Amino acid sequence: MSEANKHGPLPFAITLDVGSSLANKTGSWRTERPEYVDRLPPCNNACPAGENIQQWLKHTEEADYEAAWRQIMADNPFPAVMGRICYRPCETACNRATLDEAVGINSVERFLGDEAIKQGWTVPVDASPTGKHVLVVGAGPSGLSAAYQLARLGHQVTVRDSCSEAGGMMRYGIPAYRLPRDVVDAEIQRIVDLGVNLELDAPVTDLELALRCFDAVFLAVGAHVGRRADIPAGASARILDAVSVLAGLEDGDQPLLGRRVAVYGGGNTAMDVARTARRLGATDAVVVYRRTRDRMPAHDIEVKEALEEGVRMRWLSTIAYADAGRITIEKMRLDDTGFPQPTGEFEELAADSVVLALGQLSDLELVKDLPGVTITDNVVEVGPDLMTGHPGVFAGGDMVPSERTATVAIGHGKKAAHSIDAWLRGTTYERPDRHELATYDRLNTWYYADAPATVRPRLEPARRISTFDEITSGLDASTALFEARRCLSCGNCLECDNCFGVCPDNAVIKLGNGKYEIDLDFCKGCGLCAAECPSGAITMFPERI
Amino acid sequence: MGQQRIRFYQTGSFAVGNRLLDPDQRSVQSDTRRTNSLNSGHRACQGCGEALGARYVLDAVMRATGNQMVAVNATGCLEVFSTPYPESSWQMPWLHSLFGNAPAVATGVAAALKAKGRTDVRVVGQGGDGGTVDIGLACLSGMFERNDDVLYICYDNGGYMNTGVQRSGATPHGAATTTTPAVGPAPGNDFGKGKNLPLIAMAHRIPYVATATVADLRDLEYKAKRAMEFRGARYLHVLVPCPLGWRTASNETIRVARLATETGIFPVFEAEDGDVVDVTKIRKRRPVADYLETQGRYAHLFGDHPREDVIARIQAEADRNVRVFGLVDSAVSDGRG
Numbered sequence: 001m002s003e004a005n006k007h008g009p010l011p012f013a014i015t016l017d018v019g020s021s022l023a024n025k026t027g028s029w030r031t032e033r034p035e036y037v038d039r040l041p042p043c044n045n046a047c048p049a050g051e052n053i054q055q056w057l058k059h060t061e062e063a064d065y066e067a068a069w070r071q072i073m074a075d076n077p078f079p080a081v082m083g084r085i086c087y088r089p090c091e092t093a094c095n096r097a098t099l100d101e102a103v104g105i106n107s108v109e110r111f112l113g114d115e116a117i118k119q120g121w122t123v124p125v126d127a128s129p130t131g132k133h134v135l136v137v138g139a140g141p142s143g144l145s146a147a148y149q150l151a152r153l154g155h156q157v158t159v160r161d162s163c164s165e166a167g168g169m170m171r172y173g174i175p176a177y178r179l180p181r182d183v184v185d186a187e188i189q190r191i192v193d194l195g196v197n198l199e200l201d202a203p204v205t206d207l208e209l210a211l212r213c214f215d216a217v218f219l220a221v222g223a224h225v226g227r228r229a230d231i232p233a234g235a236s237a238r239i240l241d242a243v244s245v246l247a248g249l250e251d252g253d254q255p256l257l258g259r260r261v262a263v264y265g266g267g268n269t270a271m272d273v274a275r276t277a278r279r280l281g282a283t284d285a286v287v288v289y290r291r292t293r294d295r296m297p298a299h300d301i302e303v304k305e306a307l308e309e310g311v312r313m314r315w316l317s318t319i320a321y322a323d324a325g326r327i328t329i330e331k332m333r334l335d336d337t338g339f340p341q342p343t344g345e346f347e348e349l350a351a352d353s354v355v356l357a358l359g360q361l362s363d364l365e366l367v368k369d370l371p372g373v374t375i376t377d378n379v380v381e382v383g384p385d386l387m388t389g390h391p392g393v394f395a396g397g398d399m400v401p402s403e404r405t406a407t408v409a410i411g412h413g414k415k416a417a418h419s420i421d422a423w424l425r426g427t428t429y430e431r432p433d434r435h436e437l438a439t440y441d442r443l444n445t446w447y448y449a450d451a452p453a454t455v456r457p458r459l460e461p462a463r464r465i466s467t468f469d470e471i472t473s474g475l476d477a478s479t480a481l482f483e484a485r486r487c488l489s490c491g492n493c494l495e496c497d498n499c500f501g502v503c504p505d506n507a508v509i510k511l512g513n514g515k516y517e518i519d520l521d522f523c524k525g526c527g528l529c530a531a532e533c534p535s536g537a538i539t540m541f542p543e544r545i
Numbered sequence: 546m547g548q549q550r551i552r553f554y555q556t557g558s559f560a561v562g563n564r565l566l567d568p569d570q571r572s573v574q575s576d577t578r579r580t581n582s583l584n585s586g587h588r589a590c591q592g593c594g595e596a597l598g599a600r601y602v603l604d605a606v607m608r609a610t611g612n613q614m615v616a617v618n619a620t621g622c623l624e625v626f627s628t629p630y631p632e633s634s635w636q637m638p639w640l641h642s643l644f645g646n647a648p649a650v651a652t653g654v655a656a657a658l659k660a661k662g663r664t665d666v667r668v669v670g671q672g673g674d675g676g677t678v679d680i681g682l683a684c685l686s687g688m689f690e691r692n693d694d695v696l697y698i699c700y701d702n703g704g705y706m707n708t709g710v711q712r713s714g715a716t717p718h719g720a721a722t723t724t725t726p727a728v729g730p731a732p733g734n735d736f737g738k739g740k741n742l743p744l745i746a747m748a749h750r751i752p753y754v755a756t757a758t759v760a761d762l763r764d765l766e767y768k769a770k771r772a773m774e775f776r777g778a779r780y781l782h783v784l785v786p787c788p789l790g791w792r793t794a795s796n797e798t799i800r801v802a803r804l805a806t807e808t809g810i811f812p813v814f815e816a817e818d819g820d821v822v823d824v825t826k827i828r829k830r831r832p833v834a835d836y837l838e839t840q841g842r843y844a845h846l847f848g849d850h851p852r853e854d855v856i857a858r859i860q861a862e863a864d865r866n867v868r869v870f871g872l873v874d875s876a877v878s879d880g881r882g
Contacts, residue, residue: 016630016631017631018631018633019632019633020584020586020632020633020634021584021585021586021587021588021627021632021633021634022584022585022586023586024586024587024588024632025586026586026587029591036575061565062565073863091839096565097836135759141639143646165683186716210713365858378615446559446711446803446828447559447560447790448559449559450828485565494564495562495563495564496560496561496563497560497561497562497563497571497572497574497575498560498561498562500561500562500574500575501562501572501574501575501762502561502597503597504589504592504594504596504597504798505585505587505589505591505596506581506583506600509587510575510577513578514564519585521585522585524591524592524795525591525594525795526591526788526795526796527592527794527795527796528592528597528795528796528797528798528799530796531796531797531799531800532559532799532800540796
């Protein structure tokens with residue numbers, strides 16, 4: 001305010017004091033308004049266990065490994081196990097794969113899991129006891145995941161398993177060179193330490209009786225019965241099934257496979273058993289599979305590692321006859337529909353034993369007479385909340401219709417725990433709404449520096465086949481940090497300040513702690529903030545005019 | 546390499562800020578205490594590259610000088626949209642005289658400060674490409690020749706945009722303006738005309754000359770800071786896309802500046818005492834058509850009757866830049882496939 005103003009009207013042609021342009025509210029020009037959005041990262045979307053991967057990578061980027069681990073533990077009590085054996089749908093979905101290579105999410109998860117075991121981190125039970133008691137049948141990944149979540153929700157949990165050690169297929173199905181047993185033990189112990197009552201060598205035979213003692217039951221008996229095939233065989237042919245071979249090994253029974261082993265089947269179990277045979281001294285391990293490699297259900301990495309270890313593959317082949325020391329193979333061809341058809345051409349192959357790896361079945365004896373329960377094709381039908389037709393009896397893992405992996409099983413355990421918790425409280429579990437997917441085209445990738453993925457060191461094939469030592473080593477802190485920082489933070493703000501910087505009108509307010517706000521008094525709606533957001537976390541919406 | 550190289554941090558060193566960086570490694574623009582030399586409420590168009598570039602540069606100079614800075618402005622968009630009497634968006638001492646005399650006025654301010662013994666206060670002159678390469682060139686050349694202690698910044702948007710998009714000496718070849726319309730056998734601005742002011746400045750052998758764009762803030766801030774480490778005449782040429790004159794969407798300002806560098810159309814380099822000392826390499830080289838087709842001022846080169854011949858001439862100019870300035874690392878494939 002000038003002196004002149006205070007003393008009455010301004011004289012003609014006097015110089016005015018400088019005014020600020022802040023008086024000019026340019027926000028009135030706007031026809032579109034930027035808004036910060038949260039989109040669903042493709043990794044989170046793909047994770048069968050429902051992990052918030054992007055969030056735990058963010059903690060890892062800041063070297064806050066404990067917070068990162070706790071974020072994983074919210075959804076999955078087995079980071080060290082899954083960091084080794086998960087088939088990584090997250091990495092398949094990762095947007096960075098389009099830019100250079102997918103982020104090594106799995107390797108970071110393993111680092112965090114191992115770090116937690118090393119540091120002895122534990123999780124608390126914050127909920128007050130509910131007084132409800134839940135029975136979990138089966139101490140595999142699904143059952144233990146459910147037990148863990150239920151215990152953290154304040155319920156009393158008893159897990160019963162017919163085996164003498166807990167872990168299910170994590171122990172009895174996956175060979176030690178992929179998953180060392182001390183890792184399984186450590187992560188299971190952490191669940192037991194929450195107060196979960198684990199009863200081993202304790203098969204459940206009467207569910208009706210159990211239901212009188214418990215408020216709810218979660219069934220997770222898995223699929224431990226090897227599928228048999230009728231192969232014409234001589235009296236002295238040695239035919240085993242893969243599940244028994246792998247489980248027997250865990251119980252200390254060295255299976256007598258001989259020097260030449262034929263494995264029948266093309267799944268992951270076939271690879272596991274062929275590679276195990278090599279380690280047990282087989283000079284020749286042959287996988288016989290009726291279709292071609294690209295149609296094999298086994299994951300590519302397993303096939304690759306098996307080949308590295310000298311496992312041979314016979315594609316387009318079926319076993320027509322087995323006898324002592326040799327088998328007869330019939331060659332197949334794929335018809336127009338991709339189905340294998342016999343050709344009538346036969347060939348002999350030396351084999352001391354045949355191991356059948358043709359898939360697994362569930363032993364559903366326990367539920368087959370339970371009222372309301374429907375069994376179709378050897379799996380138990382469940383609703384979206386994983387409850388069977390019998391009220392209070394839930395089921396998950398390999399015994400319900402789904403993809404049979406440990407990660408899916410862990411996801412089932414969590415989901416069942418939420419459903420059981422809601423059911424015990426007389427409500428239903430409302431799954432939070434899913435955000436829109438953060439697709440690659442929304443990213444502005446110029447801002448991300450080029451950074452190839454970190455490779456985990458692996459044992460040389462020659463050394464692998466002589467031991468059951470773990471093949472793949474972990475990352476150390478610096479490489480895990482680098483790998484985590486390769487995350488593009490798709491669809492969610494990563495606090496890069498680009499919006500704050502690129503606004504020509506200073507209309508983005510930086511509030512700190514990763515929060516920004518648009519100053520609508522001055523935002524002209526040019527859209528630069530949205531266009532230059534690396535992670536696609538800003539969207540322009542039309543103004544209502 | 547003069548520029549500070551930052552270790553790999555998620556988005557590398559290219560984003561404005563980064564929560565994982567030490568505060569002293571972050572850009573001036575990521576700091577909430579930045580000057581905001583050009584305040585909100587200015588009347589520049591939506592997505593104005595010049596408004597953005599001016600704030601980027603001046604905030605960096607304010608930081609480098611400890612806020613001891615005076616700016617002298619030529620006539621042009623920057624003056625008109627920032628200072629309609631009696632309002633002003635400038636948050637530092639700022640002076641406007643005429644279209645053509647900003648370098649001379651800046652010289653005068655520097656001389657006055659020197660006479661008062663205030664050598665701690667630094668002077669910048671600034672203007673658009675019209676005021677710099679055409680109307681103010683004589684005053685600027687004199688300032689360079691006398692090696693007056695002024696940093697002169699040209700915000701180059703390739704034309705007289707404020708008065709309605711007329712051609713300037715910095716308008717690129719083939720671009721349509723209201724005075725070089727897209728008609729006839731040789732549509733748009735004539736080839737073989739125009740001035741390259743960074744090279745003219747280098748020919749004066751002044752201590753420091755640099756080019757930059759609004760697409761690479763870290764590089765731009767480095768150059769503004771580096772310029773203030775010298776005494777004498779310095780020249781900074783900043784490419785600032787103009788949504789109005791280039792006929793681009795308002796949200797494409799930074800993208801199109803990035804394309805100008807990634808195609809080799811606009812070489813980014815710095816020179817000391819007349820010699821190039823550093824060049825910003827192209828990360829992923831693109832054909833010039835990628836740059837041209839996003840802009841309405843080149844629309845006549847595409848569409849139903851594309852002018853491949855004209856595009857080829859512009860590509861040849863970009864190729865020459867790549868060759869002369871060494872814009873592509875020989876180890877990196879040029880990706881034009």
